[in-house]
Amino acid sequence: MSHQTLSTLLFLVFVAATLGITFWASRNTKDAADFYAGGRSFSGVQNGLAIGGDYMSAASFLGIAGIIALSGYDGFLYSIGFLVAWLVALLLVAELMRNSGKYTMADVLAFRMSPRPVRTAAGVSTITVSIFYLLAQMVGAGALVGLLLGVTSPTGKALTIVGVGLLMVIYVVVGGMKGTTWVQIVKAVLLMTGAALVTLLVLGRYGFNVSGLLGAAATGSGKGDAFLIPGLKYGTAAQGLAGKIDLISLGLALVLGTAGLPHILIRFYTVPTAKEARKSVLWGIGIIGVFYLLTLVLGFGAAAMVGGKAIAGQDKAGNTAAPQLAEAVGRAVFGEVGGTILLAVIAAVAFATILAVVAGLTLASSSSFAHDLYAHVFKRGQVTEGEEILVARISAFVIGAVAIGLGILAQGQNVAFLVSLAFAVAASANLPAILYSLFWRRFNTAGAVSAIYGGLLSALILVVFSPVVSGSATSLFPDANFAWFPLSNPGIVSIPLGFLAGYVGARLSKEYNPAKYAEIEVRSLTGIGAEQAVRH
Amino acid sequence: MTAGRHEPSVYERIEAEENFQELRRRFRSWAFPMTAAFFAWYLLYVVLSGWARDFMGVKLFGNVNVALVLGLLQFVSTFWIAWAYSRYAERRLDPLAEEIRNGAEAERKSA
Numbered sequence: 001m002s003h004q005t006l007s008t009l010l011f012l013v014f015v016a017a018t019l020g021i022t023f024w025a026s027r028n029t030k031d032a033a034d035f036y037a038g039g040r041s042f043s044g045v046q047n048g049l050a051i052g053g054d055y056m057s058a059a060s061f062l063g064i065a066g067i068i069a070l071s072g073y074d075g076f077l078y079s080i081g082f083l084v085a086w087l088v089a090l091l092l093v094a095e096l097m098r099n100s101g102k103y104t105m106a107d108v109l110a111f112r113m114s115p116r117p118v119r120t121a122a123g124v125s126t127i128t129v130s131i132f133y134l135l136a137q138m139v140g141a142g143a144l145v146g147l148l149l150g151v152t153s154p155t156g157k158a159l160t161i162v163g164v165g166l167l168m169v170i171y172v173v174v175g176g177m178k179g180t181t182w183v184q185i186v187k188a189v190l191l192m193t194g195a196a197l198v199t200l201l202v203l204g205r206y207g208f209n210v211s212g213l214l215g216a217a218a219t220g221s222g223k224g225d226a227f228l229i230p231g232l233k234y235g236t237a238a239q240g241l242a243g244k245i246d247l248i249s250l251g252l253a254l255v256l257g258t259a260g261l262p263h264i265l266i267r268f269y270t271v272p273t274a275k276e277a278r279k280s281v282l283w284g285i286g287i288i289g290v291f292y293l294l295t296l297v298l299g300f301g302a303a304a305m306v307g308g309k310a311i312a313g314q315d316k317a318g319n320t321a322a323p324q325l326a327e328a329v330g331r332a333v334f335g336e337v338g339g340t341i342l343l344a345v346i347a348a349v350a351f352a353t354i355l356a357v358v359a360g361l362t363l364a365s366s367s368s369f370a371h372d373l374y375a376h377v378f379k380r381g382q383v384t385e386g387e388e389i390l391v392a393r394i395s396a397f398v399i400g401a402v403a404i405g406l407g408i409l410a411q412g413q414n415v416a417f418l419v420s421l422a423f424a425v426a427a428s429a430n431l432p433a434i435l436y437s438l439f440w441r442r443f444n445t446a447g448a449v450s451a452i453y454g455g456l457l458s459a460l461i462l463v464v465f466s467p468v469v470s471g472s473a474t475s476l477f478p479d480a481n482f483a484w485f486p487l488s489n490p491g492i493v494s495i496p497l498g499f500l501a502g503y504v505g506a507r508l509s510k511e512y513n514p515a516k517y518a519e520i521e522v523r524s525l526t527g528i529g530a531e532q533a534v535r536h
Numbered sequence: 537m538t539a540g541r542h543e544p545s546v547y548e549r550i551e552a553e554e555n556f557q558e559l560r561r562r563f564r565s566w567a568f569p570m571t572a573a574f575f576a577w578y579l580l581y582v583v584l585s586g587w588a589r590d591f592m593g594v595k596l597f598g599n600v601n602v603a604l605v606l607g608l609l610q611f612v613s614t615f616w617i618a619w620a621y622s623r624y625a626e627r628r629l630d631p632l633a634e635e636i637r638n639g640a641e642a643e644r645k646s647a
Contacts, residue, residue, distance in 0.1 A: 073603055077585055080610045084578045087617055091567040211598025218599065229593040229603045230585035244586035251582040255575070275630065278622060285618045289611055519547040525559055526633045528550070528640050 003327070003344040004149045010348035014190070015167060015355075021182045022175035031534065032385045035176035035392060036103035036367050037269040039534035042181055044276040048283020051267050053184025054360040055082075055258075055284070056191055056291055057133075058140050058353045059419045064292070066318025068299020069311050069325075072217070072227035074234050075299055077247070079292035081254030086288065088431075089259040090281045095274035096438050096524035097265060102531050105265045105430060106372040109437050112516030113445040116377050121452040123372035125429045126262040128456065129422045130365035131403065133263075134358055136418035138164065138407030140319075141354045147320045148347040158408045164355060165404035171359040172366060172396040176389075180359050181270055187356035188287065194349040195294040198322070198342065201329045202301035213297070216304035227303065242486040250420060253491030257423030260430030263364035272533035298322050305329060317416065323347050358403070366396040413476060417468045417488065421459065424491045428455030428498035436502050438524060441517045447506025454505070455498025462490035550640060559632045566624055574617055581606055 029035055042050070057063075060082060067075030101107035106122035141164045142157040151157060171179055206213040214228060221227045231237070235244035258264060268277045302311060302318075302325040314320045323346045330342030370392035375383045383391075432451040436443040462485045463469065469476045471483035487493075506512075523529050550556050584592060584606065592603035 073607075076604075076607050077582070080578075080581070080607055084574060084610060084614050087574050087614060088571065090618055091571055091621060209598075211600055214599035214604070225593065228599060228601055229589050231589050235586045247586050248579070248582050251578070255578055278625060282618055282622055285614065289615060293611065515542070515545050515548055518551040519545065521560070522547045522550045522556065522636075525563060526550075526556070526636045526640075528547075528637050 001340075003340045003347070006341065006344035007148065007347040007351075010344060011351045014186070014348060014352045018183045018186055018352075018355075019167075019170065021186070022171050022179035025175040025178035025182060029176045029178055032103065032371075032389055033531070033534045034178060035389045036266070036371065037531075038177035038181050040270060040272050040531060041533045041535075042270045042276075042280075044271060044279025045283055046185060047181070047267060047271050047276070047280035048287060049188045050181045050184035050270070051264070051280055051284035052192070052287035052291065053186075053188035053356050054263055054267060055288055056188065056353065057137060057357040057419070058144065058350055059136065059416070060292075061191065061195070061295065061353055062140075062144070062319045062322055062350055063317070063416070063419075065295045065298040065302065065322040065325075066311070066315070066320070067233060068296060069302035069306070069321035070221070070308060070318040071233035072221060072223065072300075072303070073230050074232055076296055077230060077234065077251070078254070079295060081251050082258070083285070083289050083292055085255045085258035086281060086285045088256065089264070090278070090285065092438070093259045093265070093434060094268045094277045094281045097434070098268045098271065098274045098277040099527045099530045100438075100520050100524040101269060103266070103269060103371050104368050105262050105434070106368065106376075108520075109433050109448050110372075110376070111437065111520050112513050113437075113448050114511075116380070118445055118448045119372040119376045121449045122430075122433070123368045123377070125425065125452050125456050126368040126372070127365045127399075129260075129425050129430070130262055130361045130368075131399070131406075132418040132425070133261075133422040134361045134365075134399075134403045135406050135410060136415050136422070137354055137358050137361070138403050139410050139413065139415045141351070141358075142407065142411055143315075143319065144350060144354070147315055148323060148350070154411060157411055161407040161411075162404055164358060165400045165407070167355055168359040168362050169396050169400035171355075172363045172400075173393045177266070177270060177363060180363050183356050183359055187352045190349050191353055192287065192291060192294075194346055195291060195298065195322075198326050198329060198346065199294045199297045199301070201333050201342075202297055202305070202325070205305070205329065205332060213300055213304060217300040218303075220305070221303040221308040223308070245492065246487045246489055249487050249489040249492035252495055253420060253424040253427050253489055256427035256431050256491070256495060258426070260426035260434060261422070262368060262426075262430070263360045265430075266364055266367060269531070274527050274530065295322075298325055301325050301329065305332070323350065362396050362399055362403070365399050366392050369395040369399070414474060417463075420489055421463055424459045424463075424489060424494060425456055427491060428459045428494040429453070430455075431495075432499045432502045436506070438520070440506070441514060441521075442512055443502070443506050443517075444509050444512040446509035446511070447502045450505025451498055451502025454501025455494060458497040458501075459490045459494040462487075462494055466490065546640065546643075550636060553636075555632060556636055559629065559636065562628050562632070566621070566628075570617060570621070574613065577613060578610065581610055 106119045110118045145160040218227045235247040302321040305328045326346040327339045327343035331339030429452045465485045471481040
């Protein structure tokens with residue numbers, strides 16, 4: 001049996017198992033709290049695993065391992081930003097949001113503001129961030145199926161994207177948050193197991209001598225000692241000062257973006273209490289931290305055992321480094337069959353990863369559309385729960401269709417930047433609004449609206465006029481040049497602008513509600529009046 | 537100001553109470569400086585990665601250099617802060633929050 005067949009089979013087993021779980025979960029999905037928040041009945045450990053599942057995207061598994069394999073240390077910079085970011089969520093956001101919100105990010109923002117403008121802004125930014133992230137994953141899925149299963153025709157790739165899109169819609173429409181959370185848990189366990197297995201085999205090959213592995217990686221990469229220090233990918237000598245500032249800009253977006261990602265924020269609502277929310281972030285940090293340590297070994301291992309040339313030959317961005325390593329180390333330890341099996345396993349895990357992440361994103365955006373835009377903005381709160389959930393399900397279909405359509409159109413485009421753009425928007429628009437709402441008495445509607453639109457627009461506009469979109473050979477439009485902003489990552493400018501816009505907007509408006517601030521402050525810190533878990 | 541003179545709500549009364557002020561002080565005096573600290577520590581690391589590459593390349597033992605050790609220290613500090621926060625919250629925040637919550641609950645029942 002070829003690795004393609006085996007990998008497809010394993011993936012189908014994952015799909016069958018998760019669909020089974022989803023339909024099982026749907027029997028217990030009755031009201032809005034079930035659909036949006038999984039009945040708030042997951043334990044901290046379960047939600048911690050699901051946080052890992054939502055967060056460890058294919059971009060971080062294949063992408064970071066690939067960057068490390070090709071550019072060495074710089075990939076590690078990426079994973080450190082992704083990890084440290086969780087402290088913002090742990091210390092400032094998770095528990096307070098769990099105590100004061102209900103289903104979406106906007107619940108917290110609209111708490112003491114005029115609800116319609118704030119929910120509109122929060123809904124727009126939630127859907128924008130989620131669609132960017134979703135699109136990057138969808139295009140990645142198309143590319144991955146080409147690399148791993150040998151499907152190279154555009155039709156084959158398009159069909160893969162349609163398949164991924166349909167599955168994610170089914171998970172969300174049928175299983176709601178309950179089904180989606182279980183998909184994340186299963187995926188997180190599989191991904192951790194797969195990554196740990198390959199890591200152990202790699203370390204075993206080098207006698208658990210890290211220095212030996214590093215030396216072999218530096219040699220295998222063809223780059224020598226430069227491979228083990230920063231500077232091969234970000235802020236290279238050729239990019240000069242702009243490159244180094246770009247590195248800081250990226251780092252800021254990574255660290256400040258996580259606590260503003262809508263699909264991560266709604267995870268805090270799936271547990272019964274703020275204490276469980278804290279526990280789930282602690283577990284999340286543990287799992288994600290260990291995972292990034294594993295990818296470090298995978299990346300260096302791939303450079304050492306597969307070699308930079310062979311990796312870049314398969315995919316210029318190095319996205320297949322982890323699967324290639326799985327094959328190499330499997331063959332070295334268990335022989336030809338072992339290599340085939342291990343490659344198939346890792347490829348199947350990579351697909352499972354994509355599927356779980358896109359489901360989480362679809363849920364976040366359809367929840368926000370139904371709860372924020374439809375129920376509170378269009379209908380001014382005059383809807384039944386049943387109607388609201390129906391709209392959430394319909395919007396999951398629509399978002400799925402949009403993601404499939406855009407995913408097919410964007411085939412072959414370099415859309416990896418959309419992930420860092422999603423982080424930049426989350427850090428520039430959502431985080432200022434959340435932090436001001438929770439901690440600043442004088443904050444108000446005008447402040448929330450200007451923080452969100454200010455952060456969102458500045459990030460988007462700067463990217464449009466950056467080298468990502470035009471003016472260089474790797475741009476989206478390589479033949480045009482309207483890039484006056486020198487950085488690929490807008491964060492270093494757009495994040496302060498988002499905070500500033502929120503501050504100025506709040507100061508310019510006289511409106512604010514001290515009684516409601518007292519309420520959100522007391523509720524967020526003590527848990528008085530917090531939404532309770534559903535008991536069926 | 538949208539609210540003029542009005543009867544203070546239950547939340548405003550709790551907010552004015554000393555044990556709530558103490559809870560807020562305990563939370564903020566831990567979370568805010570620690571956030572500033574890990575943020576500065578992370579920025580230092582990124583800046584070193586951009587501007588101090590010779591220093592980052594200094595080999596400490598075998599092929600293990602300063603860059604790798606500093607990167608791993610970011611993991612260590614993240615794990616440590618997460619652990620320290622959960623201990624602090626369990627000892628200093630949760631009991632006080634529970635006390636305030638129970639007080640409010642008792643008041644609501646007797647009202």
